[in-house]
Amino acid sequence: MNALVHFVQAVRQSRSGRISLNIVTGFLVLALIGPWIAPYGPFERVYDGAGDLVRLSPPSAQHWLGTTNLGRDVLSQMLWGVRSAMIIGFATAFGVVAIGVNIGLVSGYFGGRIDALMMRITDIFLGLPFLPFIIVILSITERNTTTIIIAMTLVMWRSAARVIRAQVLSLKQQPFVAAARTTGGSNATIIYREIAPNIMPIALVNVAFSLAWAIITEASIGFLGYGAAKSISWGTIIHDAYASQLMYQAWWWVMPPGIAIMVLVSSVYFLGRAYEHVINPRLARQ
Amino acid sequence: MRQYILRRCWHMLITLFALMTIMFFLFRLLPGDPAMTVISSAMYPKAQEAMRAQFGLDKPLLQQYLIYLQNLITFDFGYSFHSSRSVSELLGGRIVNTLVLILPSMILAYLLGAVLGALMGWYRGGRFETAMVLVFTVLQAAPVFWLGMLAILLFSINLGWFPPGHLVTPGMFVNRDLWMYLSADFLHHLALPFIVHTSYQIAFPLLLMRSSMLSTAGEDFVEFARIKGLPERRILFRHAARNSMLPVATTIPMILGWALAGSVVIETVFSWPGLGLLMIEGVQRSDFPVVQAAFYLIAVLTILGTFVADILYGILDPRIVYD
Numbered sequence: 001m002n003a004l005v006h007f008v009q010a011v012r013q014s015r016s017g018r019i020s021l022n023i024v025t026g027f028l029v030l031a032l033i034g035p036w037i038a039p040y041g042p043f044e045r046v047y048d049g050a051g052d053l054v055r056l057s058p059p060s061a062q063h064w065l066g067t068t069n070l071g072r073d074v075l076s077q078m079l080w081g082v083r084s085a086m087i088i089g090f091a092t093a094f095g096v097v098a099i100g101v102n103i104g105l106v107s108g109y110f111g112g113r114i115d116a117l118m119m120r121i122t123d124i125f126l127g128l129p130f131l132p133f134i135i136v137i138l139s140i141t142e143r144n145t146t147t148i149i150i151a152m153t154l155v156m157w158r159s160a161a162r163v164i165r166a167q168v169l170s171l172k173q174q175p176f177v178a179a180a181r182t183t184g185g186s187n188a189t190i191i192y193r194e195i196a197p198n199i200m201p202i203a204l205v206n207v208a209f210s211l212a213w214a215i216i217t218e219a220s221i222g223f224l225g226y227g228a229a230k231s232i233s234w235g236t237i238i239h240d241a242y243a244s245q246l247m248y249q250a251w252w253w254v255m256p257p258g259i260a261i262m263v264l265v266s267s268v269y270f271l272g273r274a275y276e277h278v279i280n281p282r283l284a285r286q
Numbered sequence: 287m288r289q290y291i292l293r294r295c296w297h298m299l300i301t302l303f304a305l306m307t308i309m310f311f312l313f314r315l316l317p318g319d320p321a322m323t324v325i326s327s328a329m330y331p332k333a334q335e336a337m338r339a340q341f342g343l344d345k346p347l348l349q350q351y352l353i354y355l356q357n358l359i360t361f362d363f364g365y366s367f368h369s370s371r372s373v374s375e376l377l378g379g380r381i382v383n384t385l386v387l388i389l390p391s392m393i394l395a396y397l398l399g400a401v402l403g404a405l406m407g408w409y410r411g412g413r414f415e416t417a418m419v420l421v422f423t424v425l426q427a428a429p430v431f432w433l434g435m436l437a438i439l440l441f442s443i444n445l446g447w448f449p450p451g452h453l454v455t456p457g458m459f460v461n462r463d464l465w466m467y468l469s470a471d472f473l474h475h476l477a478l479p480f481i482v483h484t485s486y487q488i489a490f491p492l493l494l495m496r497s498s499m500l501s502t503a504g505e506d507f508v509e510f511a512r513i514k515g516l517p518e519r520r521i522l523f524r525h526a527a528r529n530s531m532l533p534v535a536t537t538i539p540m541i542l543g544w545a546l547a548g549s550v551v552i553e554t555v556f557s558w559p560g561l562g563l564l565m566i567e568g569v570q571r572s573d574f575p576v577v578q579a580a581f582y583l584i585a586v587l588t589i590l591g592t593f594v595a596d597i598l599y600g601i602l603d604p605r606i607v608y609d
Contacts, residue, residue: 123297124304126540127592129547129584132565136312136581139569159540212427219429220551224566238432242555247435248443258432265427 003200010278017274020267027264031086034079042080042232045071059252066252069244077232078256084233085215085264088149092214093207095153100160101203105191107161108168119165125158131220138226145228152217160206167202171195201279208272212265219261234261290600298593305585306358310351313578363579368571373579376564379462381583383453384549384560386467387476391484392545398484399491400534404527406492407499419493426489430548434482434555441478448478451557479556483545490541491534498530505529539595543588550584561587
């Protein structure tokens with residue numbers, strides 16, 4: 001909680017940080033209330049007064065972002081999609097960093113054989129082609145939010161682990177670690193009480209970049225047709241437009257999800273960078 | 287140096303071996319029995335047994351594993367469930383198609399990204415530079431498949447400058463040989479996916495180079511070069527940019543691996559018949575021998591690409607110590 005307060009205070013120091021924070025907060029609010037304010041359900045077929053399906057209607061007062069070939073309201077799909085983007089994005093980002101932090105801490109702290117073994121395993125995961133691997137897993141298992149999060153976490157923790165380990169290696173040399181050791185602290189105490197709080201900032205930067213990457217990856221999975229079966233995501237909206245071959249006529253169908261991803265992900269990038277500049281003043285020397 | 291290369295080779299072999307093992311278990315976890323896609327339960331039990339024997343599925347797991355390893359090493363991927371042709375036959379040209387799109391585009395992205403990033407880091411602080419940072423961050427945040435769709439919409443459908451996908455005009459080439467890859471028709475088809483992929487990939491090296499330049503610009507040796515009275519351009523490219531290149535060059539192996547893995551997406555948008563598209567088609571048809579082969583080859587290319595880039599980096603920067 002303290003780390004979060006510090007994060008918010010830190011990113012608010014710069015203008016790009018403030019703007020990005022507002023945008024991300026806005027999306028978080030939409031994730032909470034989106035399904036309530038959405039005029040229609042994500043898969044609801046909309047009929048007009050005469051009882052005809054409203055197919056491929058361009059944006060109008062009735063449908064701000066138009067409708068799809070199956071008469072679904074694009075704005076409603078977008079609003080429902082915020083939630084799945086946020087849930088999958090944040091769950092993956094925290095999963096990735098949780099694994100990365102633990103592996104990085106243990107590997108960096110103990111060094112030697114444990115470190116060698118763990119880094120070898122990390123290298124093997126680095127060799128896995130990430131998107132094909134996720135697709136293979138999702139073609140084997142059931143496709144729902146949980147399996148997507150697990151599949152993505154499985155291939156994304158590897159870079160976080162390396163960054164954290166490098167940080168732990170340099171922290172280990174600091175006097176406070178030696179002090180904790182002489183006062184008889186156990187390994188677990190030193191790792192989680194002394195070193196872990198000091199890697200929180202870098203872990204938070206990793207959460208931000210993982211979040212950005214997870215949102216793009218989730219959209220890619222959806223676009224390729226492997227999104228969660230029973231829910232809507234921005235990637236699946238683009239997939240439906242692409243698969244129906246109507247995407248080049250119905251611009252209102254394809255533009256919103258792409259723009260939403262672009263705005264959200266670049267804000268998250270800017271947040272990560274703003275925070276990085278505060279915790280690492282060398283970067284800010286401009 | 288020699289020891290570095292040898293150790294790197296050894297590590298690559300371990301990674302390849304681990305990859306094959308992971309794949310063996312992964313593809314045997316498939317829903318139900320993968321053999322059931324070809325062996326129908328309506329067949330006589332005797333016939334089913336005969337087919338199991340033919341696929342080697344009656345042997346103990348360990349033996350299956352060894353045979354499997356041998357097949358992967360010799361690039362023998364069996365037969366496609368879908369078309370009954372051998373998988374190797376289907377793979378023909380696919381690897382080349384992927385590499386011909388991804389590699390030149392990555393090289394160009396890194397070269398252009400380094401030069402532009404160096405200029406941006408050097409002449410920092412202006413309105414123009416701030417706008418460029420914003421543009422490239424947003425570009426990096428855009429899903430590449432969506433950028434591809436926009437490019438098709440604008441350049442193929444509205445302006446008619448480029449064909450909207452595929453390797454060549456269908457029916458134009460009987461033989462897929464070197465001449466095809468050198469033909470104007472092929473280059474015309476290559477242009478759009480190439481431009482989209484390059485402009486998407488350029489953002490990362492560019493932004494990294496820029497921030498690397500920002501910290502180099504304040505270093506003593508740059509000050510010193512100024513005091514010596516060297517011309518500005520010489521200081522920029524010979525001194526500052528050269529030293530800022532290192533952190534950018536370190537990322538080449540990783541990003542190359544990402545780009546090869548990401549070929550799945552760009553190839554799908556442009557119907558580009560590379561390994562990525564082959565894999566997606568295979569998954570859609572439950573054609574597991576094809577999926578397995580495509581996945582394996584993408585992984586091998588990733589691992590090889592990382593390896594080569596690592597070695598080159600080790601040669602470029604003699605300070606690197608391998609631990």
